[in-house]
Amino acid sequence: MAKRAGVLELAVLGLLHESPLHGYELRKRLNALFGPLRAFSYGSLYPCLKDLLGRGWITEERPSSATGSATALAGRRSKIVYKLTAEGKERFQELLADGGPRSWDDDNFGVHFAFFAQTDAEVRLRILEGRRSRLEERLEGVRAALARTRERLDTYTLELQRHGLESVEREVRWLNELIKTERQGWRDRTLPGGSGLQRDDQEGAPNG
Amino acid sequence: MAKRAGVLELAVLGLLHESPLHGYELRKRLNALFGPLRAFSYGSLYPCLKDLLGRGWITEERPSSATGSATALAGRRSKIVYKLTAEGKERFQELLADGGPRSWDDDNFGVHFAFFAQTDAEVRLRILEGRRSRLEERLEGVRAALARTRERLDTYTLELQRHGLESVEREVRWLNELIKTERQGWRDRTLPGGSGLQRDDQEGAPNG
DNA sequence: GTTTTCATGTAACCCGTTACATGATTCA
DNA sequence: TGAATCATGTAACGGGTTACATGAAAAC
Numbered sequence: 001m002a003k004r005a006g007v008l009e010l011a012v013l014g015l016l017h018e019s020p021l022h023g024y025e026l027r028k029r030l031n032a033l034f035g036p037l038r039a040f041s042y043g044s045l046y047p048c049l050k051d052l053l054g055r056g057w058i059t060e061e062r063p064s065s066a067t068g069s070a071t072a073l074a075g076r077r078s079k080i081v082y083k084l085t086a087e088g089k090e091r092f093q094e095l096l097a098d099g100g101p102r103s104w105d106d107d108n109f110g111v112h113f114a115f116f117a118q119t120d121a122e123v124r125l126r127i128l129e130g131r132r133s134r135l136e137e138r139l140e141g142v143r144a145a146l147a148r149t150r151e152r153l154d155t156y157t158l159e160l161q162r163h164g165l166e167s168v169e170r171e172v173r174w175l176n177e178l179i180k181t182e183r184q185g186w187r188d189r190t191l192p193g194g195s196g197l198q199r200d201d202q203e204g205a206p207n208g
Numbered sequence: 209m210a211k212r213a214g215v216l217e218l219a220v221l222g223l224l225h226e227s228p229l230h231g232y233e234l235r236k237r238l239n240a241l242f243g244p245l246r247a248f249s250y251g252s253l254y255p256c257l258k259d260l261l262g263r264g265w266i267t268e269e270r271p272s273s274a275t276g277s278a279t280a281l282a283g284r285r286s287k288i289v290y291k292l293t294a295e296g297k298e299r300f301q302e303l304l305a306d307g308g309p310r311s312w313d314d315d316n317f318g319v320h321f322a323f324f325a326q327t328d329a330e331v332r333l334r335i336l337e338g339r340r341s342r343l344e345e346r347l348e349g350v351r352a353a354l355a356r357t358r359e360r361l362d363t364y365t366l367e368l369q370r371h372g373l374e375s376v377e378r379e380v381r382w383l384n385e386l387i388k389t390e391r392q393g394w395r396d397r398t399l400p401g402g403s404g405l406q407r408d409d410q411e412g413a414p415n416g
Numbered sequence: 417g418t419t420t421t422c423a424t425g426t427a428a429c430c431c432g433t434t435a436c437a438t439g440a441t442t443c444a
Numbered sequence: 445t446g447a448a449t450c451a452t453g454t455a456a457c458g459g460g461t462t463a464c465a466t467g468a469a470a471a472c
Contacts, residue, residue, distance in 0.1 A: 022424095118366035156324035160322055
């Protein structure tokens, strides 16, 4: 029926990994999480849920079938609550680590990054570095093209190029910082007496 | 057959507005121009050209049909050179000015901006301001969502939000500068003795 | 009691990509 | 002579969006 290997699948799996949710709420969180990057619509969300259900990555719980009669927790309509299965969790980790081709695309990277708290440190580093080198390639290409064609460009086109370049350069610097921090965290953990001083006090409150 | 009201149509029309080109070269310029933003493939370019041809926005010139036998200007294979027609020019201006719905999308805005040199000053200003207010809406939404959910966000998610916000804020500042410059240019031109001194020499980074 | 918000869903379309197929021309 | 580049093109798919249809609960 559908391949559904897109960004949305990963995003849904990731959100359900944190807690069970129904579609409407799911979409709100999706758009809160990826607000500046992109937005998803119901037209893609519901079919995606259906698909994930068919594959066994998630289960649905309709109020009438399981709860019987008491509508204690569901005040509203027939909210359908989706929950990640064990297989779904596996799939989630798989998607996080692998990413497939074009894993360093803007969208893909954003979604991966959003779930870094659930990602292995190794994979995090690989993704950050992959993204960075992809951006650096882009920079080189753009710079070369710019050098070749600078003369025949008007003010606006030039300004667009300049702003574009600057944006990418800025993201590279951001990545550099992140990578440094990430490596720092590694070193702390790898050292004989390392007690994770650098990054675990804030992060996700692992166990206290 | 196809609607082809997308970004590509405008981009092709815009490049052909400057000079006639054949497909291969066209694609190279396209990707040089929108390098940091996006890339186009032949799989979309050639069908697009075919479509534009069918509508009469452009004409094609195949070496055998017009040039007869002499391959003087075309050293290579049967390069097909496309040229904008009068109707094509009209359509181009129409697309530039109107933009249709979702005219302030990232992609759409980028392409419009790239052809600002061919755009009326009024339209330029409208597009810049439209883009800005769209971004400001986005900022508000994200900030609100962030305020609501800050507590349950992990370090990475928070960092993603922060970086996203900062990027958008940065673009707003950029737009502010452009709008200011644009208005300045207007004033110069509208004033009795205005000689367009302000904007055609350098424009980039007047003082900071 | 009507409007708003919550909630689920589908069909048609959109704009583009991937992968493939083909062949001429230049360069080593 | 064979590889790289230039050059044109098509079929199948992809991952979404828009617009629509429906209906229950809450707020006014």
